[in-house]
Amino acid sequence: MRAKDVLPDQQNQGQFNGVIVRKGTVAAFLANARLWLDETASVAERTIAERDILDALPALHALGLFDIVQVRDAALCELVSVSAARPG
Numbered sequence: 001m002r003a004k005d006v007l008p009d010q011q012n013q014g015q016f017n018g019v020i021v022r023k024g025t026v027a028a029f030l031a032n033a034r035l036w037l038d039e040t041a042s043v044a045e046r047t048i049a050e051r052d053i054l055d056a057l058p059a060l061h062a063l064g065l066f067d068i069v070q071v072r073d074a075a076l077c078e079l080v081s082v083s084a085a086r087p088g
Helices: 025-037 043-063 074-085
Strands: 013-016 019-022
Touching: 013 043, 019 043, 025 043, 025 074, 043 074
Parallel strands: none
Antiparallel strands: 013 019
């Protein structure tokens, strides 16, 4: 399966397990995770990255990303795991 088979070029979002997921959500998570883990990033940059990670987690869980991919960094894994247990 190719990306265009999941979301064609003209489609910017899809519904997965009852959650609307925008195209680019996984790539944005990866970029934010790299920034959040970057020790040279400012506190403000890391705070924004963390907020964006938390905002994306319902979509990433709906996609089943963390059922397949394991987060290796312990702090990031904790952030992802704790948020999965939160209601809503």
